[in-house]
Amino acid sequence: xxxxRSSAQARGxxxxxxxxxxxxxxxxxxxxxxxxxxxxxxVDGVDFELARGEAVAFVGESGCGKSxxxxxxxxxxxxxRGEVVFNGTRVAxxxxxxMQWYRASVGYVQQDPYGALPPFMDVRRILSEPLIVHGISSxxxxxxRIRQVLDEVRLSPxxxxxxxxxxxxxxxxxxxxxxxxxxVLEPSMIIADEPVSMLDASVRVEILNLLRRIQxxxxxxxxxxxxxxxxxxxxxxxxxxxxxxxxxxxxPVDELLAxxxxxxxxxxxxAIADVDAANARQQREVPGGEPxxxxxxxxxxxFHPRCPHAIAGVCEVDDPPQFEPRRGHRSACWLHR
Amino acid sequence: MRRxxxxxRELRQYPSAIxxxxxxxxxxxxxxxxxIAIPYNQALDLWRGGEEWRMHPINAGPVxxxxxxxxxxxxxxxxxxxxxxxxxxGFEGGRQVxxxxxxxxxxxxxxxxxxxxxxxxxxxxxAFVRLSWQTPDGETIPLGGRRIAQxxxxxxxxNRALEARLGVSPHIGLFADALDGDDPxxxxxxxxxxxxxxxxxEEASLDADLAVYGRVHGIAGTDHQRxxxxxxxxxxxxxxxxxxxxxxxxxxxxxxxxxxxxxxxxGLVDATIQRLTEVNIILPLLPILVMVGTxxxxxxxxxxxxxxALGIFSAGIKMYRAMLLPIRQAPxxxxxxxxxxxxxxxxxxxxxxxxxxxxxxxxxTLIPTYVFLEASLAVLGxxxxxxxxxxxxxxxxxxxxxxxxGFYYWVVSPALLLMLTGxxxxxxxxxxxxxxxxxxxxx
Ligand SMILES: Nc1ncnc2c1ncn2[C@@H]1O[C@H](COP(=O)(O)OP(=O)(O)OP(=O)(O)O)[C@@H](O)[C@H]1O
Ligand SMILES: [Mg+2]
Numbered sequence: 001x002x003x004x005r006s007s008a009q010a011r012g013x014x015x016x017x018x019x020x021x022x023x024x025x026x027x028x029x030x031x032x033x034x035x036x037x038x039x040x041x042x043v044d045g046v047d048f049e050l051a052r053g054e055a056v057a058f059v060g061e062s063g064c065g066k067s068x069x070x071x072x073x074x075x076x077x078x079x080x081r082g083e084v085v086f087n088g089t090r091v092a093x094x095x096x097x098x099m100q101w102y103r104a105s106v107g108y109v110q111q112d113p114y115g116a117l118p119p120f121m122d123v124r125r126i127l128s129e130p131l132i133v134h135g136i137s138s139x140x141x142x143x144x145r146i147r148q149v150l151d152e153v154r155l156s157p158x159x160x161x162x163x164x165x166x167x168x169x170x171x172x173x174x175x176x177x178x179x180x181x182x183x184v185l186e187p188s189m190i191i192a193d194e195p196v197s198m199l200d201a202s203v204r205v206e207i208l209n210l211l212r213r214i215q216x217x218x219x220x221x222x223x224x225x226x227x228x229x230x231x232x233x234x235x236x237x238x239x240x241x242x243x244x245x246x247x248x249x250x251x252p253v254d255e256l257l258a259x260x261x262x263x264x265x266x267x268x269x270x271a272i273a274d275v276d277a278a279n280a281r282q283q284r285e286v287p288g289g290e291p292x293x294x295x296x297x298x299x300x301x302x303f304h305p306r307c308p309h310a311i312a313g314v315c316e317v318d319d320p321p322q323f324e325p326r327r328g329h330r331s332a333c334w335l336h337r
Numbered sequence: 338m339r340r341x342x343x344x345x346r347e348l349r350q351y352p353s354a355i356x357x358x359x360x361x362x363x364x365x366x367x368x369x370x371x372x373i374a375i376p377y378n379q380a381l382d383l384w385r386g387g388e389e390w391r392m393h394p395i396n397a398g399p400v401x402x403x404x405x406x407x408x409x410x411x412x413x414x415x416x417x418x419x420x421x422x423x424x425x426x427g428f429e430g431g432r433q434v435x436x437x438x439x440x441x442x443x444x445x446x447x448x449x450x451x452x453x454x455x456x457x458x459x460x461x462x463x464a465f466v467r468l469s470w471q472t473p474d475g476e477t478i479p480l481g482g483r484r485i486a487q488x489x490x491x492x493x494x495x496n497r498a499l500e501a502r503l504g505v506s507p508h509i510g511l512f513a514d515a516l517d518g519d520d521p522x523x524x525x526x527x528x529x530x531x532x533x534x535x536x537x538x539e540e541a542s543l544d545a546d547l548a549v550y551g552r553v554h555g556i557a558g559t560d561h562q563r564x565x566x567x568x569x570x571x572x573x574x575x576x577x578x579x580x581x582x583x584x585x586x587x588x589x590x591x592x593x594x595x596x597x598x599x600x601x602x603x604g605l606v607d608a609t610i611q612r613l614t615e616v617n618i619i620l621p622l623l624p625i626l627v628m629v630g631t632x633x634x635x636x637x638x639x640x641x642x643x644x645x646a647l648g649i650f651s652a653g654i655k656m657y658r659a660m661l662l663p664i665r666q667a668p669x670x671x672x673x674x675x676x677x678x679x680x681x682x683x684x685x686x687x688x689x690x691x692x693x694x695x696x697x698x699x700x701x702t703l704i705p706t707y708v709f710l711e712a713s714l715a716v717l718g719x720x721x722x723x724x725x726x727x728x729x730x731x732x733x734x735x736x737x738x739x740x741x742x743g744f745y746y747w748v749v750s751p752a753l754l755l756m757l758t759g760x761x762x763x764x765x766x767x768x769x770x771x772x773x774x775x776x777x778x779x780x
Contacts, residue, residue, distance in 0.1 A: 074675050103677035115668040120690050129686075130676040178672075185676065 015088055016049040017189060017221045018073070023047070023082035025065075025072045029295070039080075040294045042068035044245035046082075052188070055215050055222040057232045057253075059268070060242035063291055066225045067111075069242070070193045073223070074108055075099070087188075104134055107182030109192040109211075113174035113199070117166040123150075123177055124162040130185050149180045153210060172203035179211065189221040197228070208235050230272045233257060241265050244292045244302040251329035261331035263307050301334065309335055344694070347772050354768030360761030368575035380572045383564070384725040390563035391490075392546075394449050396737075397554035398746050409445030411523075411551040416440045418532075418545040430461070431537040438547045439529040447509045447523050450550040451493040453530065455485050461538040468493075468533075470511050473526025478503075478511065482533075508549075558746045560730075561737050569725035570750055576637065576726050577708045577758060584641055584707035588648030589700050593692075595649060596657035597684045600665050610654065617650035623713070630719035637721035640714060644707065660692045667691075694773040702766035705759040712755055727751035 025043035030036055042065040050056060058066050071077045073084055075091055084091040086102060094102050110116040117126055127146045136142055150158045153176040166174055175195065182190055192211060196204040212235050215222040224236055232239055232253060239256045241249040241264065249262040260266045289306035292298055298305055304315035314334050323336035348354040375383070383389060394413055403410045416438040424435040457464045467482030468491070480499060485491070493499070494508040503510030505521070512528075513521035532545050557567040599610035622644070629643050664670070670687050678687070714720060715728020716735065734740070734747040 071671075076671060076674055100677045103675065106675070108672055108675040110668045110672060112668055116672050118669045118673075118687060118691070120694075129673065129678070133676060133678050133682065181672070181676075 017052045017054075017087060018050040018223075019083075019085040020046055020048050020073070021083045021085070023069070023072060023084065024080040025068050025077050026080040027068075038295050041065075041245050041297060042294060043072055043079075044294075044297070046245075046247055048240060048247060048250065050189070050221050050223065052221055053215075053219040054238065055212065055224060055236045056238045056240060057236035058223065058225045058240045058242055059227065059229050059232060061227055061268075061291055063294070064242045065245040065294070066227070066242055067193050068245075070108075070191050070223070070225055073191055074106055075102065100134065104130075104185040105187050105189060107185070107187040107190040109175075109178055109182050109190060109195045111194040111198055113171060113178050114166060116178045117174060119166055122163050122165050123169075126166075126177060127181055127184055130181060134185060145184060146180075149184045152183065152214060153177075153180045155180065170203075171199050172207060175199060175203075175207050176210070179207075179214070183214065183218075187220070189223070190215070191223045191225075193225045194227065195224070196231075197226070204231070211235065229257075229268055241268070244297055245294060246302065246332070248303065248333070249329075249331045251326075255326070255329050259326060259329070261325050261329060261336065262303075262333050263309050263335070264303050265331075267308075301332075311335075344769075344772050348768055351768035351771060353764040357761045357764030357766070357768065360757055361765060364574055364578060364758060364761065367571065368578055371571040372575055375568065375571065380568060380725060381723050383568050384572075384723070386562040386564050390559075390565075391452075391454070392548050393559050393563040393565060394550035394552065394554055395559065395563055396561055396742070396744055396747075397449070397550075397552055397559045398744065399556055399558045399750075400553045401556065402746060403553045408553075410553045411442070411444035411446055411448050411549075412553055413551040414440050414442065414448075414547075414549040416530075416547040416549075418543070421545075431535060431539075432541055434532075434534045434536060434543050436532040436534070436543070436545050437529055438532065438545060439527060440547075440549070441527050442512065442523065442549070443525045444523060444551070446552055447512050448549045449508065449552050450548075451508050451511070452548045452550070453491040453493060453532070454546040454548065455489045455491065455532075456544045457485065457487055457536060458542050458544075459538050459540040460487070460536055461541070464537065464541070464543065465535045466491075466532060469531045471529040471531065472511070473524055473528060474514075480530075557750055558744075560733055560747065566730060566747065566750065569730045570727065570754060572725045573727035573730070573751065573754065576721075576724055577711065577755075578704075580637060580641060580711045581704040581706075581708040581758075581762075584644050584648070584710075585700055585703040587641075587645035588651060589653070589696065589703065591645065591649045592651055592653045593657055593689055593696070594684070596654045597661055597688045599654070600658055600661040601680060601684050601688065610650070611658075614650045614652070614654045617647065618652050620647065622647055622710075626710075626714055627717065627719060630714065635714070635719045635722055637711065637724055637726075640711070640719075640721075644710065657692065657696075660695065661688055664688055664691050697773055698766045698770035701762050701769055705762045708758050709755065712751075727754055 023043055023046045024041070026039035026041050028036055029038050029040060044065070046069060058069065060066055068077065072079050079092070086105070089098070091102060121129070124146065127149065128142050131142045131145060136145070146162070147158045150156060150161060155161050155173065155176050161169075161173070166177070169177065179195075190211070195211065196207050199207060208231060211222065211224070214220065226232060236253055238250065238252050240247045241256075241262065243264050249256065249260070249265050256265070257269065260269050292302050292305070298316070300314075300316040300318055301307070301310075301320050304310040307315065310316070311334055318334075320332045320334045322330045322332050324330050325336040392413065392415060398410070400412065418436045418438065421436050421438055426433045453468070455466065463484045463486065465482060466485050468480040470478040470480055472478070480493060480496065493511075494506060496507050499507045500510070505513070509521060512523040514524035530547055534543050536543055555565055555567055557565065557570050559565055595610060599607040625647065626640060626643055629639065633639065665688065670683060673683055673687055711726065712728035712731065715726055716731050718732060720726055720729040720732055728751070730751040731748060734744065737744075737747075739745070739747040
């Protein structure tokens with residue numbers, strides 16, 4: 001599969017591809033470079049499992065820690081606490097070749113396609129880089145793989161693209177190159193962090209369809225991050241709703257959209273349901289109030305200051321655990337007690 | 338690669354770039370010609386001075402400068418016995434030789450010196466030579482006689498007895514038309530030095546070479562050691578370009594890599610680099626070079642090493658750091674980390690290439706500053722001990738009080754070459770700045 005064969009690859013065939021346990025990623029804030037003044041709890045106790053070939057969406061408002069979670073999964077941030085287990089192996093324990101194998105196994109698609117491509121490299125070079133890093137020294141072999149993956153992301157004929165620099169491509173083409181780069185090492189999982197939010201509305205669906213098609217064809221696990229619930233339905237099997245560094249609700253797509261359980265999810269859905277209404281602008285502000293501070297999160301349920309159903313004496317005191325109000329549908333809210 | 342070519346193509350729109358490149362091309366062509374025409378060892382030998390230059394005048398100006406100002410100063414006239422109509426007669430145990438060394442003289446000024454070089458071969462004992470001078474109007478002036486060594490030089494212009502007899506220096510007296518006038522002028526026409534020699538030995542022979550030294554010489558003139566300044570002007574070109582280029586490359590590359598390393602690793606590495614830079618910035622470069630030159634050696638390669646070593650933690654680090662800091666956060670670098678690129682790969686292939694285009698103009702304008710630095714050191718007497726360079730010509734000129742003595746050419750020509758170098762690189766640098774720094778573009 002990947003260029004680097006390793007022992008880590010052989011293990012854990014049957015379990016989930018990715019398991020995350022009690023994951024915390026806190027950023028220490030320091031004054032004058034050494035005085036600790038607190039931590040930004042970008043990811044603050046996240047548990048979930050992803051099966052092979054599954055597409056999931058992480059949804060949440062801006063600043064709730066989605067990108068931090070993605071970067072932690074990719075090994076770009078060291079978790080403050082908790083584990084990321086990939087294919088049965090703890091990622092924190094991977095070293096050298098095994099770590100390179102993990103890097104090849106997880107592809108990364110970023111939000112801003114122009115920023116994600118080095119402006120001084122042409123497409124051929126951009127797509128060669130991961131292959132070179134992973135020790136594929138044969139130019140012929142690299143060229144073959146590059147052409148194959150360009151074909152897969154529908155950038156053809158390859159000749160017209162290979163010698164171009166990123167600034168010569170349209171936003172959609174740039175994002176296809178980013179996706180091609182994420183695929184060129186033949187990963188088993190792709191993490192896409194808001195892959196279309198910076199694109200022109202006209203190409204968004206195209207790119208999402210492309211990701212979905214590649215995901216099914218290659219049987220990839222796809223973790224798809226978005227703050228836009230309206231696009232999720234067609235492109236994911238399951239949804240995780242994040243709020244202030246935590247997952248507050250998780251369920252299969254149709255189930256969640258039809259029967260949202262958590263008040264936060266309900267307000268998010270209310271916002272898109274009213275998109276066409278005359279008061280769309282105001283409705284979009286739902287849920288009212290400020291997003292919580294990640295530096296000093298509210299005690300108890302983090303959503304209680306904005307929650308219309310907050311139960312006095314409970315929600316602001318105790319952290320709600322995950323309840324299962326419906327089959328396969330979990331929600332962290334005291335209402336389901 | 339293509340981006341660079343596009344940049345170069347764009348350069349053609351800038352006249353200053355064309356001018357700058359033409360100047361640089363001229364200097365490079367001159368260097369190539371020099372290195373081929375005067376090989377390194379030959380250049381060093383020549384510049385060491387000595388007998389090789391005996392036929393050259395002392396402190397002669399350039400010919401073209403004199404002619405352009407309407408002057409008619411003499412060039413050096415050389416007459417050899419090989420071209421003369423030599424008469425010989427034998428006698429018991431030796432031979433009598435008569436060599437007429439004749440030449441035309443048609444200049445507006447007196448020569449600067451007259452020497453006769455004599456060389457005898459196969460003589461049994463010292464030869465005897467008697468000299469006489471014949472002016473165009475037929476007057477004959479006896480110059481006396483003497484015994485000569487096997488290789489000998491008769492300094493006619495230093496002949497005290499003759500000077501007393503003529504009342505003026507011989508090189509003036511022998512050429513003047515009217516000796517009684519206050520302001521004598523040289524007489525035009527055919528002069529002749531008759532060498533009458535008595536050689537002892539059946540096979541004995543005599544070679545005579547007369548040098549009537551002029552007051553102008555070649556394109557660049559000569560210095561106080563009769564050396565043709567052209568040698569140093571020519572050889573100064575490759576030396577200056579090589580020094581400037583190597584120093585600029587050496588300091589830019591090391592500084593860039595260190596700045597990028599600091600930015601990438603951050604924390605203690607970055608802090609250490611910053612502190613080292615701050616200490617290094619206040620170290621004065623020139624006094625340190627003077628110290629090294631005085632205590633160890635003034636070899637140009639040692640100087641180059643010191644310049645690069647002190648340039649590593651130069652102020653450039655601060656500038657590069659400011660440029661690299663936002664690049665460190667770039668998503669494409671995060672992507673590279675995600676597919677497993679190593680730290681060194683990220684520094685060398687992802688961070689540095691990003692700012693390279695912006696640095697090209699700075700780099701190009703940096704080259705002449707090192708050329709000037711080398712010249713300054715040479716002027717201070719810390720030039721390379723053996724290499725001929727522009728700075729050493731200036732140093733000689735200064736030591737010999739060239740400007741006070743009116744030898745302007747001695748100062749002007751190396752200074753002009755230094756200025757052309759600075760101008761060429763500066764003009765190209767400014768145009769490159771426009772091409773690679775889009776913010777500066779006028780349109
Ligand atoms: N490297 C970092 N150092 C310090 N704080 C960080 C860092 N990265 C993220 N944060 C903080 O963590 C919080 C979560 O950021 P994150 O980028 O994960 O949110 P997000 O859900 O992706 O938001 P968006 O939808 O705007 O992309 C923010 O408050 C952010 O300021
Ligand atoms: Mg984000």
